[in-house]
Amino acid sequence: MGEVAESIRGDESEEQRKLALFRARVDKEDPDAKEHDDLMLRRFLRARDLNIEKSTAMFLKYLKWRREFVPRGFISESEIPNEIRKEKVFVQGFDKKGRPLAVIMVGKHTSDDRDLEETKRLAVYAMDKLCARTGAQQEKFALIGDFQGWGYASSDIRAYLAVLEILQDYYPERLGKVFMVHVPYLFWTAWKIVYPFIDDNTKKKITFVENKHIRETLLEDIDEHHLPDVYGGKQPLLPIDRDASVKK
Structure with missing residues (x-):
């Protein structure tokens, strides 16, 4: 059990390390990234198996899409x-x-x-x-x-x-x-x-x-x-x- 717990803590620590690197990368690439919390960035990071390069490309694509498709920040019933x-x-x-x-x-x-x-x-x-x-x-x-x-x-x-x-x-x-x-x-x-x-x-x-x-x-x-x-x-x-x- 101790080895399993240690492994889990190690995985979490690695994810946190990569999340910090991912955050620094996207904040530099697109100022709009600063408006999104770490929970959101973590989802994109996990979606690309913690690969920072792939996660960055995915998130920057998202920011561009959101600005173009949802310019007001939300879709209204109208x-x-x-x-x-x-x-x-x-x-x-x-x-x-x-x-x-x-x-x-x-x-x-x-x-x-x-x-x-x-x-x-x-x-x-x-x-x-x-x-x-x-x-x-x-x-x-x-x-x-x-x-x-x-x-x-x-x-x-x-x-x-x-x-x-x-x-x-x-x-x-x-x-x-x-x-x-x-x-x-x-x-x-x-x-x-x-x-x-x-x-x-x-x-x-x-x-x-x-x-x-x-x-x-x-x-x-x-x-x-x-x-x-x-x-x-x-x-x-x-x-x-x-x-x-x-x-x-």
Whole structure:
């Protein structure tokens, strides 16, 4: 046990050392880096296995993207009116690990009536809201992807890849777990296209839930009082734009 503890302390010490070097590097490269705390820098560092060169490139890319895509610092409801109207994303309390939980009604998304840039803005809007509900003790969020009603019109590969890129490149170490429910057979064709673009770390966090075991499977990670009522829990679905727990 003593050797294990010593090893853990050594790993933490090495991470702290590299975090300090990473901080000095990005602060010098981009003044905006100073606005972000060490928790955020640590997530980018961990996402690149503590490689300072790769972490620096990733973080500088993030800062540039954020300035261009979210110039005001946040996405407002007025920038995503069509996506808000469709009520695709809901916030549902927390799972048993304290991770903020959201439900995404993927089956409500169709390619024929979407604007790709607005879809991307919705993704940022939702992830920013979830991240704002995390803290130093729990930095990750959990998702339920519901494919009820998913059909050919929902097979929007461009949108899926765009959202996946945002999640993996600009919100590293934020995703804790994804439950995929009501997945139709038709979906697997799209899944085969998207799957190669999912990084190995993210793949490990995805769980496909059998239709006949949805409630019992979700209850393993989510308390009944936080489980959405549509899956047999006691929490009514709350559209994310009506969530008043986080103020801008």
